[in-house]
Amino acid sequence: MSEKPWLKPAVEYGPLAVFVAVYFAQGLMPATVALMIATVIGLALSWAVERKLPLMPMVTAAIVVVFGGLTLWLNDEAFIKMKPTIIYALFAGLILGGLAFGKSVLKKVLGHAVSMDEAGWRKLSWRVGLFFIAMAGANEVVRHVLSTDHWVLWKMPGSLIITLAFMLSQGPLILRHQAEK
Template sequence: MSEHIIEDAPNEPGRKEMSPFLKFALELGPLLVFFFANSKGEELAHAFPILADLGGPLFIATALFMAAMVIALAVSWVVTRTLPIMPLVSGFVVLVFGGLTLWLQDETFIKLKPTIINALFAGALLGGLLFGKSFLGYVFDQAFKLDDEGWRKLTFRWGLFFVFLAILNIVVWQVADAYYGPGQTADDVWVDFKVWAVMPLTVIFMMTQLPLIKRHATEPIGGKKE
């Protein structure tokens, strides 16, 4: 049987699955690298002079973020011999916009990246529903199994949530620049939001979806299905 570069469809026979803990670590790891590099940019530039040529802390963080994304995708390939769709899309956008950020020395591109990614995910999820496809199953099928109606409803809700995140990124970025003025302080506020606010918001949103998941689960979740 030939291997697929992109992960197989949910519930595909013989699909290689990754540990949920490892999957979470690979998704969160690059963000932590980004935060650390931005907060310790000056120290990193002093310790590794080659990094100083990239620019200020945000530019150093961008370069290391790109490297971390490539490493995370490489680990996914080694473990499952496939590439997960959403991290692959995210990684592609990070490399393109991160590359533009470094090349043009303009932080606008890396700050636009979350909005572009969330807009792409929203478009894919909501657009897929128009063609009868619930693409969210690619992301969560290792965590739980739902019937078709459940995947449709959950996909629609996640699509709207990604729209919310896309808009929120622009709002935080612009408000920080307006309040502090463009510079490192405003950059730090935006990075803190990206690393420490988006994940809790996502976890809270996921928790609000548990009733829907329990109603449409086809397999027990944490015990006997009601």
């Protein structure tokens, strides 16, 4: 675990906050540029502080650069709006694919902070995997049905609040399946 508790939220949520702020000040294309730059700065900050690059922010950065680049190059907002769908689907695929092979990706990611028996990890993995599928679907509905302003608000704070509420709702499952470390 990082000795700098501020680093993970800064790397993971800082670029999103920059995106939203620039979007409402200047529009989607400048916000996309700002997101790409802030994401790269976040990874550089992570490297400078801890001398390592966390896997999921690296994967997210690659998707941001590719889809942000396509958005700018083709002048088409659809690409940046697809980014959350792809990330959610990737997370779901990793978690549920791991289960198909008898592995708990969540345990590898969260096992240092949460101690549960195998049945608990399996149940939590199913729930989280299905949650990410639902979030991917929700992003697709929002990006196709609502305005870009509404999509940005869905992204932040909407999807963050929903994710936090979902994770908090898993507390009883985690408590029921607590294991000794």
